[in-house]
Amino acid sequence: MKIRPLLLSLSLIAFLLNGFAITSINAQTHDFLYGDPMPDAPELSARGEFKVGVQTINLVNKDQVDILNSKEGKDPVYNRPITIEVWYPANIGENANTVIYNEVMGTAGDTLRPLTPFTFKGRAYRDAQPKTGTKFPLVVVSHGYVGSRYLMTYLTENLASKGYIVAAIGHTDSTFKDANAFQSTLLNRPKDIRFVINEMEKLGAQGSKSNLEGLVDANNTAIIGYSMGGYGVLNVGGAGYSEALMGFFAGMTGGSTAISVNTANNEEYKKLTDDRIKAIVAFAPWGMERGVWDAEGLKGLKTPTFFVAGSQDDISGYEKGIKAIYEGAVNADRFMLTYKNARHNVAPNPPPAEALAPGLHIDEYFRYAEPSWDQRKINNINQHFVTAFLGKHLKNQENSKFLEVQENSNEKDWTGFKPRSSTGMELLHANPTN
Template sequence: MKFRTLLFSASLIAILFNGLAITSTNAQTQDFLYGDQMPDAPELSARGKYKVGVQTVNLVNPNQVDILNSKEGKDPSYDRPITIEVWYPASIGADAKTVVYDEVMGTRGDSLRPLTPFTFKGRTYRDAKALKGNKFPLVVVSHGYVGSRFLMTYLTENLASKGYIVAAIDHTDSTFKDANAFQSTLLNRPKDIRFVINEMEKLGAKGSKNIIEGLVDANNTAIIGYSMGGYGVLNVGGAGYSAGLGQFFTGMTGGSSAISVNTAGNAEYEKMADSRIKAIVAFAPWGMERGVWDAEGLKGLKTPTFFVAGSQDDISGYEKGIKAIYEGAVNADRYLLTYKNARHNVAPNPPPAEALAPGLHIDEYYRYAEPSWDQRKINNINQHFVTAFIGKHLKSQDNAQFLDVQENSNEKDWTGFKPRSSTGMELLHATPAN
């Protein structure tokens, strides 16, 4: 009997190992792309019902302050080029081919991290025919410094498949390819976001002759920003910058006060409040620890906002950084999702295969990767919560079960998560003070 048991055990082990080998082989050959669902992905991370098209649009914002050439307080002007990538629900022919994105690693002007081209596949179709018949809410996405319009394709493609028009911005002077002095990012980030919302409304209007003509419901807009993108979307959403930032900016630009238009209490800034914006998602927003915001400025944020942070963020800070912004935005209905032990990279795509090559600067890998988390899992969780949050505010979806969960994810499985998978997170929720 013991001998038979041993034989059975050995056979079972062999079957199990063979099964593991087959599973491993399948996993290696599977065409797993950015944004695809992992086995433990939460419910709302799944792609939506729409096929997705994508187009590149080159814009020009005329007569902008040329802050990089400002001298002694005199600000010349220039026509500012801005490239955007636009994803949209599409009608796809049988012979259509999915897109391949062209991207670079490195940072322009950094001899230790020279620009290195690479490509990665998406699940969208270049310049495909748009799906007509309905208007779709607008989502505008702003990357970090440095970054690009392709930094969060796992999210942009996913949202478009759920019935949104999604525009991601290449912020001039702030991308991998054209990184320049920081004052351009400080000044232009909110300006670019406002400009792109307006341009997307024009592209989506009847008579535009663009692919998305007649499809954009700009009156239902969400803005999403990561790091310096978070700095931008919070300002566009109503959080005026502090007088301290204005003084710092004036000092670093030789006397230019161009940023004052975005500071709290400025009459022109107050006039720029945009009722089209119904929701904000701020991934690791930068600036609180550097005096960018104060209590008065944060009171101006009244748009519902979903913050995402790592508890060990060493770029934007956590307790005195992102969490302090969340706590100070007392007039907004707001959430704060915290990845325990994560640092700053709670928003990007996973590292490309090229970033794993030996000899590269480790920052090519850490431009994307989180030390304590699988980036693909973070991506799936972000898809889930962003879908729930903007769906509530832009589509009037009843997503309370996914948003109103207990704070500590370790205590009980969060709604929408598979058993034992919602660990290591915290979700706080605060309602407006008045």
């Protein structure tokens, strides 16, 4: 009498195990790449109509201050190399293969976290023929310290598929591969961003003989920055640095005043206002807690800006950091999206599989991962809101319904989100005072 139930149980177990095995195989073979939509991805996160090409371009910014060799306030100059990765709408042949990105974990010179190569797949096509016949708005992307031009491919590929030319900068002295003393990042971050905007305009100009000729609408530009990239894009957008930062910088460099060109009180800085820039996205911008900005400096930010923050950010700070920047930028039309309980990593790709390897330093995982959020969900939400914001300011799209939602996402489903999926967030909006 007891044998039959036992046999049935064993049969059921075998069936369940077999089903689990099939499910596991399907999960492993499903080609889910960075930036692909999760089942609960919001509406505007979906890829656009264009196939995407990608190319690497090596640039040189001549006669720049060589701050790493500055001595006793004397600043030598050098030709600064800068590598950018450019994504763009493209025409793709039938037999083309999608790109494999070559990346590293770790930090140059760090014995505890040595450089560890890895690769990951994208949905772009290496060196594909650009789609001609129209100009596309320009988006320039600046990574954190340390980071790389491949840190946010979920977003760069996505934006290019929606009709943007996207240039992500590999900031010399700030990447995983060439990390160097912090004063180089402090000085060069906004300078690199301005330089790349200008170079992209040249590449897109008639007669440039570049394959981007006639395609880049640099007069319709957005700049996106993460962490130290946020520090850079806010300055390029008009938020001049404080005198306190200049003093700190001089102390680091033996008296150099090279950073004064980007301080709010410098008349030369005021001449750097760039009317080509129509929108700014600042992910977890660094510096407010360290005195990088003061009230007067933040008043100079007048370009529409979308801030993204984690409420538990322990790198840039939240209440006295990112939120204080948002509140102090009184002359800008601005939004701030907050991921509740997230820390600093509200912008990168998900952790690569290699970051899960036993024995690897846990900070390789935490370079990317958020402890309270699925990074893939954050990526989809970022795609949604950046698409809405840039579409409004660079393409004149009517996206108000996606941006003008109630502050607390727990109260009611946000427009564009699937039922019950828009929890744990806050979206603030403030109009300019002047």
